[in-house]
Amino acid sequence: MEESKYVGKSTVRIDGKAKISGAAKFIEDIDFGADLLYAEVVESKFAHAIINSIDTSEAEKFPGVVKVVTGKEFPYRFGLYMHDRYIFAQDRVRFVGEQIAAVIARTPAAARKAAKLVKVDYTELPNVLNVEDALKKDTFLLHPELGNYQHVPWFFPKPDTNISHLRKVRKGDAEKAFKEADFVFEDTYTVPRYAHCAIEVHGTIGLFDNSERLTVWTASQSPYTQRHLFAEALSPLGLTHKDVRVITPFVGGGFGGKAGVSMEIIGAALATTVKGRPVKVLWSRAQEFYNTYQRQGLTCRIKVGVNKDGKIIAMDNTLYWDAGAYVEYGANVVNAAGLSASGPYNIPNVKIDSYCVYTNLPPGGPYRGFGYSEFLFGLESHMNEIAKNINIDPVQFRRINAIREGDILNYGGKMNPNGLIEAIDKVAEAIDWGKKEYSDDPNKAIGKGIALFWKAPAMPPNASSSAFLKFNEDASLNIMISGMEIGQGLLTVMAQIAAEVLSVPPEKIRVETPDTDRNPYEWQTVASHVTWGCGRAVERAAIDAREQIFDLIERALGKERSSLYLQDECVKSKKDIEFSLPLKDFIINGIMKEDGTYRGGPIIGRGMFMPEFSSALSDPETSQGGKPNVHYTVGASAIKIEIDRQTGKMTIPKAVLAIDVGRALNPNLIKGQITGGLLQGIATVLYEDMRYSDKGKLLNASFSDYKIPTAMDIPAEVVSIIIETPQPDGPSGARGMGEHTMIPAAPMIANAVEDALGIRIKSMPVTAEKIALSMINENIKADIINS
């Protein structure tokens, strides 16, 4: 590995001071002055109904109300990957809480009161609240128009059904292999819906000024995608991309929930109805739960064929996703999971069917892990069951089958360089695998669990990043990107990458949050790809600036170009040891020649990155042919839990996670991701889940009954293990790792519970209650057998 000065070091966050001092602005901190208007949304009471009429007359008369807007004003379909939703419901509502209309008023209170005066006349339709009902032959269709929806070429909707996309993978001959296998194991695992629970709720402010340009401030992971969708959805009003500007200040947590466009479209659209005045839409905590993207529910039917020697020869994994009322983003979760649902194993014969199913629940969408947490729960639980049944140690079983560099992926390409075996061995060692432990408390049992993970960025093949970089007089730098700082430390790492190329220390580099008028294009900050993609763009921008510097030195001073290099903010020459020209002496004002004229001028770098080797085109029946995934990041995780046999309550003395990040650009930030990701994952398995009434209403839209962990719930010890097998196309060899740290949590806990108590829990979450009641049932069964 090359010697590096800034990359690979735990540089302190460059946005730390702004955040600690309170200087960092979030959407709610921005003052829009006395003209600011407030919007309150009128929501559907029903999960599925026809809207017969909307009477806004009472609301319009309410003091302080400026305007009431309904779907009539915006009869346009839009969406990220499939145009299947509207800004406001048109003639039909498809989930409880769906926006039907909005009241714009001078105060939030007036807007709220008036919204209650909007009368909606409904005719209820049959509710389709789960996948099973949605797939019945005589089911009610949620989207009769499905066949006409515009969508990306890698989606395969089934018109006249509730299946909005089906991803099929066929590799080898699974059917034949099952017949040949020594053993076949089949089971079903279920995962409920989850909420992101970012501490900052969604908010947006739109301003359509008198010159008819639309500026939208959003709490977002995706300013450019939002600009594109706003421009596209509102194009009938005559808006073009240049007329739309999205400004995204710091974000108080994203986790996928602030990717794409959800409620932000409401602020953008409403602004166009009150020209000249900003209008704000701010979600309440309850709305944050029921009207943004949710993590989709999953029923996973998995069948694995294995030989006596422990080698897996066939897998059939059928995934049924409860994708909700609109799937414009969620169908891509289904797609990504479908392509990878074999997990990080080298299996010669694979059949996967991943069904995206419409239901009358809130829209599913991106959530950290993008479908991988969900299928890994079943897959990695099942791997343990198989190992147990064929009498092979679960770690050994995984070592036998783990994917290695060059192995053939489900869609035909080759697996990238990776340190999966190293990860397995290191977590096994760190958790003292194979050593049975006993609690001092006779009521308690100790169990250990392991799970492997992999994940690829799910992105269009042409998802691009770009960067501008400009020098200041003192050779400090401003970098403009549109990758979002969402807590992961992107700004710092981008500064480190530029610092390495330009020899300017990170503390002299400022990286801005995006404004689409000023900062160049970034697809989205999702898919754990920005360090990789945006990092490459920044690296190229820095190289571009460096090359301009060398050009200038050669041109102005006659130094041999190939001998030049940068060190300690100076240009130096390998051929002239005495030569050392500080950047600040020329970087803006150029170099003076003997005649008093100057050469040069402000140095500005630009960089762009698109993975030109990627393709989403493949055979729809087999998925063979394309290269949809740019790389997989792999790892292993293990946990030790202590369970109270009577109460089912668990504590976590130790959790270990090893991940192959390619190159750790900032080890401390990676450790932060590992600790935070593990905790988020542990919460989904121990405490969280979304509960719905039989009418499709979310019952726990608050932190009173949707529990996320507190400081008192964190594992006693988290061991972070960083593995570095370089990614050839990554900046300094780095690859994505942000989402991955949460995805092994659920199965490894379920496996640890099984290890401790002999109970296999096949539905998430794995709560104390579920464990205690299972223990009682086991005892009853044992009593019956004994008697």
Next chain:
Amino acid sequence: MSENQFDYVKPKFLNEALDIISKSVNPFILAGGTDLIDMIKEGIVQPDMVVDLKGIEQFNQITFKNDILTIGAGVTFSQLIVSKVIKDNFPIIAELSRTVASVGIRNRATMIGNICSAVPCMDSGPLLTSYEAMIILAGPKGERKVSAENWFINSRKTAIEKGEIVTGISIPYPGKHAGCFVKLGRYEGEDLAQVNLVILALSDGNFRVSFGSVAPVPVRAKKIENLINGKTISHTLIEDAFNIIEEEIKPITDIRASKEYRMHMAKIMFERGLNAALSRLNGAGPEYGISVI
């Protein structure tokens, strides 16, 4: 942020507060406000007048005189946690108070507010029935006292009458004793009890046992007390008590827990709480504040 408008007063004297209440159409009393403000925000109640008791100085006191502990209507859970009188004589009150909500809420919320809201999952209910506390009320007809046993009538319904204010609670000291408060939550962070339980072990060999969150009102389990009073606690005795628990409490299934788990946990909590209370009485056992589940 509320859509409801109301008048707000913060009187300095009880009489003033009583007077305002008698003249209002739909007055609500604010002690900590941690329940009331939410209910106003959500439109569950629509007061025309909110009377804040925090200005009445006498309400902010904890006193222990003639073997009677008096907790004023303005005393917060945080005050109960740090009070020396309570630590020395009623440590279970501090143990319980530490489990109520979070630090920020405890700095505002009061025990009197807790028993006036009287939701089934409140933590203070079983404490007061176990200690045979009296609720002290002031009203247009003067002062009266209601036993904790008679205070809780139904979910969110108490014996308070129109025009009355709860001024405090009096708790008689039952002689040297120990206790244990056990609370079932879904995680280690703050939670509303799915089951809670107060067990007092008195030095005369008798016990007091009350369950909360397993019925509309706190359940003083006298049948269990009769079973175990004066007895040496044995495995058989505990098993017998389990059978009685099945009769005495009626937990429901809701979003927080199933009735099966609540019933199961009520038994586990009873057994462990009883053992802890007895050990504490003998100067051993887990320190107050350490959960036995």
